[in-house]
Amino acid sequence: MAAAMPAGVPARPILEVAGVSLAFGGVRALTDVSFEVPEGSITAVIGPNGAGKTSLFNTISGFYRPQAGKISFASESLTGVRAPERAARGLARTFQNIALFRGMTVLDNIKLGRHAHLRTGVLDALFYWGRAQKEELELRAEIEERIIDFLEIQHIRNASVATLSYGLQKRVELARALAMRPRILMLDEPVAGMNREETEDMARFILDVKEEWGVTILMVEHDMGMVMDISDHVVVLNFGQVIASGTPREVQGNEAVIAAYLGAGDVGELSRRIKAEAV
Amino acid sequence: MRIGTLKTSYAADEALFDSSVQRTLLVLLALAAVAFPFVASPYWLFLACLCAINVASATGLNLLTGYTGLVSLGQAAFMSVGAYTVAVLEIRLGTPFLLNLLSGAGLAAMIGILVGIPSLKVKGLYLAIATIAASVILHFLFSHWSLTGEARGLSMPPARLFGISLDQPFSLYWLIMPVTCLMVLGAANLLRTRIGRAFIAIRDRDISAEVLGIPLLRYKLTSFAISSFYAGLAGGLWAYFFRVVTPESFPLVNSIFYLAAIIVGGMGTILGGILGAVFMTLVPELLKFVANWATPIYPDALAALAPVRTIVFGGLIVGFLIFEPRGLAEIWRRVRRFFHLWPFRT
Amino acid sequence: MDALFLFEVTLAGLGAGALYSLTGVAFVLIYKATRVVNLAIGEILMLGGYAFLGFAAGLGLSPWLALPLAVAAGGVLGWLVERTMIRPMLGESPISVFMVTIGLGSILAGVVQLGWGADPLRLPEFMPSTPVFIGEAYLAPKVAIGFVAAAVVIGLFLALFRFSRGGVALKATAADQGAAYSVGIDVPRVFSVAWILACATAAGAGVLVGAIGGISPTMGVFGLSVLVVVIIGGLDSIAGALVGGLLIGLVEALAGAFLGGEFKLVVTFALLLVLLMVRPYGLFGTHEIERL
Numbered sequence: 001m002a003a004a005m006p007a008g009v010p011a012r013p014i015l016e017v018a019g020v021s022l023a024f025g026g027v028r029a030l031t032d033v034s035f036e037v038p039e040g041s042i043t044a045v046i047g048p049n050g051a052g053k054t055s056l057f058n059t060i061s062g063f064y065r066p067q068a069g070k071i072s073f074a075s076e077s078l079t080g081v082r083a084p085e086r087a088a089r090g091l092a093r094t095f096q097n098i099a100l101f102r103g104m105t106v107l108d109n110i111k112l113g114r115h116a117h118l119r120t121g122v123l124d125a126l127f128y129w130g131r132a133q134k135e136e137l138e139l140r141a142e143i144e145e146r147i148i149d150f151l152e153i154q155h156i157r158n159a160s161v162a163t164l165s166y167g168l169q170k171r172v173e174l175a176r177a178l179a180m181r182p183r184i185l186m187l188d189e190p191v192a193g194m195n196r197e198e199t200e201d202m203a204r205f206i207l208d209v210k211e212e213w214g215v216t217i218l219m220v221e222h223d224m225g226m227v228m229d230i231s232d233h234v235v236v237l238n239f240g241q242v243i244a245s246g247t248p249r250e251v252q253g254n255e256a257v258i259a260a261y262l263g264a265g266d267v268g269e270l271s272r273r274i275k276a277e278a279v
Numbered sequence: 280m281r282i283g284t285l286k287t288s289y290a291a292d293e294a295l296f297d298s299s300v301q302r303t304l305l306v307l308l309a310l311a312a313v314a315f316p317f318v319a320s321p322y323w324l325f326l327a328c329l330c331a332i333n334v335a336s337a338t339g340l341n342l343l344t345g346y347t348g349l350v351s352l353g354q355a356a357f358m359s360v361g362a363y364t365v366a367v368l369e370i371r372l373g374t375p376f377l378l379n380l381l382s383g384a385g386l387a388a389m390i391g392i393l394v395g396i397p398s399l400k401v402k403g404l405y406l407a408i409a410t411i412a413a414s415v416i417l418h419f420l421f422s423h424w425s426l427t428g429e430a431r432g433l434s435m436p437p438a439r440l441f442g443i444s445l446d447q448p449f450s451l452y453w454l455i456m457p458v459t460c461l462m463v464l465g466a467a468n469l470l471r472t473r474i475g476r477a478f479i480a481i482r483d484r485d486i487s488a489e490v491l492g493i494p495l496l497r498y499k500l501t502s503f504a505i506s507s508f509y510a511g512l513a514g515g516l517w518a519y520f521f522r523v524v525t526p527e528s529f530p531l532v533n534s535i536f537y538l539a540a541i542i543v544g545g546m547g548t549i550l551g552g553i554l555g556a557v558f559m560t561l562v563p564e565l566l567k568f569v570a571n572w573a574t575p576i577y578p579d580a581l582a583a584l585a586p587v588r589t590i591v592f593g594g595l596i597v598g599f600l601i602f603e604p605r606g607l608a609e610i611w612r613r614v615r616r617f618f619h620l621w622p623f624r625t
Numbered sequence: 626m627d628a629l630f631l632f633e634v635t636l637a638g639l640g641a642g643a644l645y646s647l648t649g650v651a652f653v654l655i656y657k658a659t660r661v662v663n664l665a666i667g668e669i670l671m672l673g674g675y676a677f678l679g680f681a682a683g684l685g686l687s688p689w690l691a692l693p694l695a696v697a698a699g700g701v702l703g704w705l706v707e708r709t710m711i712r713p714m715l716g717e718s719p720i721s722v723f724m725v726t727i728g729l730g731s732i733l734a735g736v737v738q739l740g741w742g743a744d745p746l747r748l749p750e751f752m753p754s755t756p757v758f759i760g761e762a763y764l765a766p767k768v769a770i771g772f773v774a775a776a777v778v779i780g781l782f783l784a785l786f787r788f789s790r791g792g793v794a795l796k797a798t799a800a801d802q803g804a805a806y807s808v809g810i811d812v813p814r815v816f817s818v819a820w821i822l823a824c825a826t827a828a829g830a831g832v833l834v835g836a837i838g839g840i841s842p843t844m845g846v847f848g849l850s851v852l853v854v855v856i857i858g859g860l861d862s863i864a865g866a867l868v869g870g871l872l873i874g875l876v877e878a879l880a881g882a883f884l885g886g887e888f889k890l891v892v893t894f895a896l897l898l899v900l901l902m903v904r905p906y907g908l909f910g911t912h913e914i915e916r917l
Contacts, residue, residue: 114473126469412894
């Protein structure tokens with residue numbers, strides 16, 4: 001894997017996935033998946049539908065427990081670490097099918113992201129004295145100044161999330177993930193279903209997050225244009241296995257990748273076999 | 280958005296009552312609550328105390344069911360824990376009433392945590408049934424334990440404060456009303472911190488909440504604990520109010536009553552819990568009034584009162600769920616909206 | 626311990642359990658087809674008993690005419706409830722729908738009390754009263770008849786689900802409403818039919834239960850035991866309702882005979898709690914896989 005690292009980028013990985021296998025009953029979702037995410041990079045995981053990308057994300061988040069393999073984050077093993085603790089350590093993510101909380105305003109959704117870093121207990125909360133109040137006001141100020149301004153969502157802060165357009169909902173999800181104090185930000189299809197303009201906005205935000213916040217980014221995305229434009233490193237999954245990885249340019253020229261996307265290899269193989277049998 | 284409000288600090292924007300109109304209304308309401316016992320008859324004071332007790336318990340259930348999304352049919356049973364604890368402490372030890380109330384609430388909270396443990400594994404109906412099971416077991420315990428007076432129950436002396444017996448609705452009002460106000464305020468405060476947000480997150484999408492850093496079991500149990508703490512406190516107040524606690528004081532139908540109260544009032548809003556509990560407490564009284572009034576025309580009216588109350592109770596649940604699922608609080612919101620925009624839009 | 630007594634208690638328990646099974650099947654039928662948890666099942670059962678009383682004693686009809694009329698009344702009620710209360714709630718949260726059925730239960734209990742008063746009543750005798758002996762063990766004839774009737778009706782249901790077009794439509798609807806709709810199954814009609822059949826069954830069970838123990842406006846408590854039955858069996862499993870019903874009937878009878886009547890409910894609910902911990906979705910229920 002290390003050989004596929006782009007030259008000149010310091011290769012200290014923040015996230016290491018080593019030999020991870022995941023199966024549901026007899027269905028193998030991931031088979032011996034290994035790759036590394038260098039700190040400070042944008043790494044994209046691509047692959048056809050059903051390749052196991054979201055399963056991979058869910059495994060890293062701690063929602064699925066893999067049957068084999070190990071995931072390490074910031075040089076510490078995540079085996080046996082439950083999802084909320086992973087979030088507290090700085091693994092933040094967004095979801096493919098937007099998972100905003102419909103009963104809360106945009107502002108509260110974003111505040112929720114900070115949950116694991118707050119200390120308010122039940123008694124503080126009931127009386128809203130001292131710590132609870134101080135914490136809430138600091139949080140509010142920070143979210144306003146660092147996140148809401150940055151993502152340009154001032155106008156919707158008090159709106160109910162259910163009333164927002166798809167693109168704005170995705171942006172609020174990003175805001176919530178940023179409120180989690182991420183060290184690595186996992187974006188599951190950040191621009192799926194967006195128009196050109198929204199996609200460009202989102203790409204700009206992602207690059208800014210990387211550069212201004214110094215946050216490492218791991219994303220799953222189908223929009224090849226965007227992937228090739230902004231990623232430093234690409235991992236290609238097919239049928240739950242890593243079939244290629246490297247810089248965008250390296251991956252683009254890889255024959256296995258082209259075959260996986262176009263299905264050419266399979267069709268060719270199939271037609272040859274049919275001919276052979278007919279003879 | 281209310282017309283003509285401008286905030287210049289985050290603290291002002293985060294305040295519970297964030298407009299001057301709201302604050303004025305609140306002050307007026309507080310003044311009315313203080314003046315009320317001096318002008319109202321004992322009957323109305325009795326009703327006010329009953330409403331306050333029910334508001335306290337319904338608010339607790341609202342935190343659990345309305346905000347955290349965990350259905351409980353055990354609220355009355357948790358109240359009975361508080362009531363029995365208060366009665367036993369008052370009779371056996373004669374400890375100060377505030378200590379008794381808090382002990383009852385604390386014990387109820389502990390039992391609430393115990394009952395909530397299945398909530399990690401089961402949801403919805405299954406959880407509701409587990410809470411019914413807990414109610415049945417508690418009822419059995421109270422009606423067979425000599426400490427709780429078995430089937431006869433317990434009669435207890437009134438609460439005392441500075442040598443004054445709180446045994447009339449007038450004096451009890453000054454105990455019950457402030458405690459209830461504090462409890463409601465506490466719930467409202469809770470909801471503007473990370474704990475309230477965690478509750479709502481669990482209600483809306485529990486699995487995503489976990490991935491975002493919210494430990495599910497801990498918060499579900501916290502919600503159970505707070506909700507049954509509220510029930511226990513309400514039950515303790517109830518014990519001081521009626522001064523007789525029997526196994527039949529808190530039947531399953533009372534648990535349904537509290538669930539109905541938050542549905543009719545509006546689940547997941549503090550105002551809803553208050554409005555619903557008051558409304559559902561007053562409707563049976565209103566029906567009694569109607570029955571009294573109708574007796575000269577229809578002599579059997581009083582005999583029909585009990586079944587008609589049952590029918591109206593059920594009808595309100597069904598009617599609100601079908602026609603106004605967000606309850607009285609939503610109606611109130613619509614009325615308010617009208618005035619906020621007035622006179623620019625009518 | 627007296628083996629004969631134990632055997633008699635067991636028989637009586639199975640007899641009572643059969644009626645739990647029958648009502649449980651009615652409950653499962655509604656749940657399978659519509660995903661509605663019907664907490665009013667006990668009150669619908671009660672209404673069956675009162676309807677029978679109304680037709681037989683009130684109108685002076687022959688009990689053998691009153692019985693099918695009571696069952697039909699249950700069916701009509703089911704149709705009405707589905708149309709006016711359940712269908713408007715389509716797409717609402719399961720909690721709301723189940724609260725609607727609680728409200729319905731309250732309405733029915735009130736209506737019955739308004740019409741017939743709060744006191745317990747006896748149904749007119751219509752079943753043969755020759756004692757039934759199995760070996761040496763005595764079995765109350767009504768209990769035996771109840772058992773046989775429940776067995777026959779459940780058998781009919783099972784055959785219906787397996788072999789009729791309607792049964793297939795029901796199973797398809799239970800598996801996936803959207804898919805069933807898209808292959809041309811009239812899902813609203815399946816809902817309607819499920820409610821009619823289930824409420825008619827519950828009403829019939831109500832006549833049997835009432836004939837054994839009399840009827841009263843608090844008879845809806847029977848529904849509480851049925852709830853335990855279906856939770857233990859698994860909400861969506863007919864086999865579960867069968868097994869659960871017999872099991873709970875047996876446990877209640879044994880608890881009643883050896884510990885005392887007041888232990889019946891607490892023992893079944895304690896059993897339920899233990900089972901919920903060990904098998905959260907009942908003995909035969911399906912556990913849905915959670916997704917993000």
